[in-house]
Amino acid sequence: MNGLFKKTNLNAAFSIASEIISMVSSENCNDKLDTFLYLDAISHDEFIVKLLNENIDMIMKPSKRTLLHAFIGEYYDKYIFSEFYYFEDSIFDNGEYEDLHSMLEQVRMILEDCGLNVDEWEERIEQLITKFDLEYEKDEPVIKPLEKEVAKLIDDMRNTTLALKNDVVEKVFFLLFSNKKFLFDFNLIISEYITPQNLPQNAFNQYNHIIRCTSIPKWLKNGILYRDRATCQQCGADLSNSLFIQESGRLHFDHIIPLEKGGTNDSTNFQLLCSTCNFAKNDTLRLPDYHYQMFW
Numbered sequence: 570m571n572g573l574f575k576k577t578n579l580n581a582a583f584s585i586a587s588e589i590i591s592m593v594s595s596e597n598c599n600d601k602l603d604t605f606l607y608l609d610a611i612s613h614d615e616f617i618v619k620l621l622n623e624n625i626d627m628i629m630k631p632s633k634r635t636l637l638h639a640f641i642g643e644y645y646d647k648y649i650f651s652e653f654y655y656f657e658d659s660i661f662d663n664g665e666y667e668d669l670h671s672m673l674e675q676v677r678m679i680l681e682d683c684g685l686n687v688d689e690w691e692e693r694i695e696q697l698i699t700k701f702d703l704e705y706e707k708d709e710p711v712i713k714p715l716e717k718e719v720a721k722l723i724d725d726m727r728n729t730t731l732a733l734k735n736d737v738v739e740k741v742f743f744l745l746f747s748n749k750k751f752l753f754d755f756n757l758i759i760s761e762y763i764t765p766q767n768l769p770q771n772a773f774n775q776y777n778h779i780i781r782c783t784s785i786p787k788w789l790k791n792g793i794l795y796r797d798r799a800t801c802q803q804c805g806a807d808l809s810n811s812l813f814i815q816e817s818g819r820l821h822f823d824h825i826i827p828l829e830k831g832g833t834n835d836s837t838n839f840q841l842l843c844s845t846c847n848f849a850k851n852d853t854l855r856l857p858d859y860h861y862q863m864f865w
Contacts, residue, residue, distance in 0.1 A: 578682040582740035594754045618767045628833040630782045631789045636835045641738045653727045669694045676730045683733045749857040756838045760831025782834040785822050793841050802857040803846035821847035
């Protein structure tokens with residue numbers, strides 16, 4: 570493997586990954602996406618087509634930054650924006666400044682998992698609430714300056730949370746990349762938009778399929794081998810019994826969603842199969858029969 574290790578806390582990543590799985594793997598995924606995109610006033614179709622065009626290079630050949638990274642990043646941006654938007658709207662409309670505590674709770678896990686001291690935010694909120702209480706005791710309270718302080722605190726909290734995006738995206742990707750059912754669902758959704766009408770014509774061959782990448786990078790082969798535990802993801806055959814495993818001819822790095830069915834060369838669209846299962850699967854759609862190694 571690549572020898573890279575990270576010390577991390579995955580509590581917030583599990584929560585975000587769970588919400589993304591719930592959306593993508595839902596039978597009414599499009600409706601959930603539309604609801605999620607409400608504040609942006611765009612449809613799920615517009616969102617996905619824009620995502621694909623902005624990341625066309627990932628469709629054409631495997632990259633360490635994947636379509637899934639891009640999707641998680643977009644999800645995170647919109648999640649943070651919507652969380653703060655609704656609380657901010659409530660705080661200023663109702664004058665319920667105690668809601669600042671609730672707003673902090675919504676992002677507390679993210680902040681703490683990324684090593685930030687949330688106590689400092691608690692102190693700022695308490696100081697502001699105390700100022701409001703003192704001001705309201707006056708016969709003619711002056712609230713506008715304090716409202717500006719609230720707006721500044723909210724902006725600071727939002728910007729701090731958004732600045733953690735890259736860290737959060739990597740953690741969520743780590744979890745989702747191991748979920749083969751999710752990868753199938755994610756790439757299947759993407760496949761519906763892989764058409765010359767949505768993407769540049771030069772991305773397609775004469776059959777209107779994405780042009781097959783000429784090679785698979787060693788780093789991706791290593792990553793798939795590690796994730797799939799050198800096991801065929803259809804029949805469960807052990808493919809690890811050769812010292813020259815990658816040159817043995819038994820390993821096939823297969824497109825989960827075939828290019829003929831709208832699949833892409835994105836790194837998330839590959840799995841490990843034995844030669845028998847790969848030839849039998851050919852260009853059909855088949856959900857991976859995920860096999861994993863028991864710990865004991």
